[in-house]
Amino acid sequence: MSTDGSPSSNQAAGIAGSEWSDRLFGGFRKTSERLTENLAGIVGKTRLDETQLDDLEDALIMSDLGPRAAARIRARLAEERFERDADERAIMEVVAREIAEILRPVAKPLDIVAFPRPQVILVIGVNGSGKTTTIAKLAHLFQEQDYSVMLAAGDTFRAAAIGQLAVWADRLGISIVKGPEGGDPASVVFDAVKAATEQGIDALIVDTAGRLQNKRELMDELAKIHRVLGRLNPAAPHDVVLVLDATNGQNALSQIEIFKEVAGVSGLIMTKLDGTARGGVLVAAAEQYGLPIHAIGVGEKIDDLRPFNPDLLARVIAGIA
Numbered sequence: 259m260s261t262d263g264s265p266s267s268n269q270a271a272g273i274a275g276s277e278w279s280d281r282l283f284g285g286f287r288k289t290s291e292r293l294t295e296n297l298a299g300i301v302g303k304t305r306l307d308e309t310q311l312d313d314l315e316d317a318l319i320m321s322d323l324g325p326r327a328a329a330r331i332r333a334r335l336a337e338e339r340f341e342r343d344a345d346e347r348a349i350m351e352v353v354a355r356e357i358a359e360i361l362r363p364v365a366k367p368l369d370i371v372a373f374p375r376p377q378v379i380l381v382i383g384v385n386g387s388g389k390t391t392t393i394a395k396l397a398h399l400f401q402e403q404d405y406s407v408m409l410a411a412g413d414t415f416r417a418a419a420i421g422q423l424a425v426w427a428d429r430l431g432i433s434i435v436k437g438p439e440g441g442d443p444a445s446v447v448f449d450a451v452k453a454a455t456e457q458g459i460d461a462l463i464v465d466t467a468g469r470l471q472n473k474r475e476l477m478d479e480l481a482k483i484h485r486v487l488g489r490l491n492p493a494a495p496h497d498v499v500l501v502l503d504a505t506n507g508q509n510a511l512s513q514i515e516i517f518k519e520v521a522g523v524s525g526l527i528m529t530k531l532d533g534t535a536r537g538g539v540l541v542a543a544a545e546q547y548g549l550p551i552h553a554i555g556v557g558e559k560i561d562d563l564r565p566f567n568p569d570l571l572a573r574v575i576a577g578i579a
């Protein structure tokens with residue numbers, strides 16, 4: 259399905275059809291267009307000059323890849339000696355290779371490995387980032403791998419949030435532990451871990467409220483969930499997955515900063531990469547934080563969560579997939 263013949267392209271195994279990469283490609287089109295905008299007139303040179311390198315670096319920064327990744331790619335391009343008939347594509351090949359270098363170390367699927375079971379996966383992130391939808395997608399992915407899954411409605415702040423998770427649980431045919439609106443999330447989590455342990459569930463995925471406007475409250479709430487979890491199973495939570503909305507661009511990076519501080523973060527899932535010109539922020543996140551990136555969201559449907567394939571993504575970002 260991909261033109262990517264590199265060794266790690268086998269990470270894309272299991273992706274059916276090319277529809278999602280088309281959608282991803284569409285999502286990154288604005289990014290790649292911006293990157294190539296300034297490349298006219300480059301043909302025939304064996305080295306890029308300072309102005310061209312400056313332009314490229316600016317374009318990378320404008321595309322949300324961040325100053326560090328941009329500087330790194332610039333340095334790589336400055337070293338490169340091109341064929342006399344170097345064209346846009348040859349340059350973008352180099353850009354893609356360097357982006358892949360940045361992304362490869364953080365590609366890490368969310369595996370179910372906890373013993374004893376269940377593996378407790380706490381999902382955090384600001385409201386609207388795509389937490390609840392991502393939880394449903396993850397649950398579906400685990401079910402496809404024959405794992406048993408349970409959900410915990412730890413976002414008790416809004417009744418709609420509990421309802422939304424319950425609808426997904428119902429559709430997926432899995433159980434959900436929930437409490438009253440405005441109830442104590444930690445007690446929901448307590449009940450859920452007990453039930454999941456008794457029933458020998460493989461993965462317990464916990465939804466949480468993302469009220470960033472009150473950092474203190476959020477911190478207290480998450481700390482309490484951690485305490486309760488630790489009492490039942492010292493290894494829990496096994497994963498603290500931060501869900502980030504790519505359309506937030508650089509703001510997504512400050513969210514990493516804040517959630518690292520209030521909750522600890524073991525890995526990231528970036529959503530909404532299907533419809534944004536700001537997908538380059540994925541590269542900035544990888545370069546600046548080095549946190550594992552487990553998967554990416556490319557749509558609102560249940561099977562719109564995709565493995566994080568660094569080589570393919572790098573080529574999509576550079577517009578040569």
Ligand SMILES: Nc1nc2c(ncn2[C@@H]2O[C@H](COP(=O)(O)OP(=O)(O)O)[C@@H](O)[C@H]2O)c(=O)[nH]1
Nearest residue numbers: 385386387388389390391529530555556557558
């Ligand atoms: N286009 C697109 N929309 C998404 C994606 N993930 C989530 N959404 C939508 O984003 C909105 C907020 O998602 P939700 O899961 O309720 O976010 P939460 O408040 O963090 O739980 C919903 O309309 C979702 O359908 C994605 O990968 N792509």
Ligand SMILES: [Mg+2]
Nearest residue numbers: 389390413419
């Ligand atoms: Mg939600």
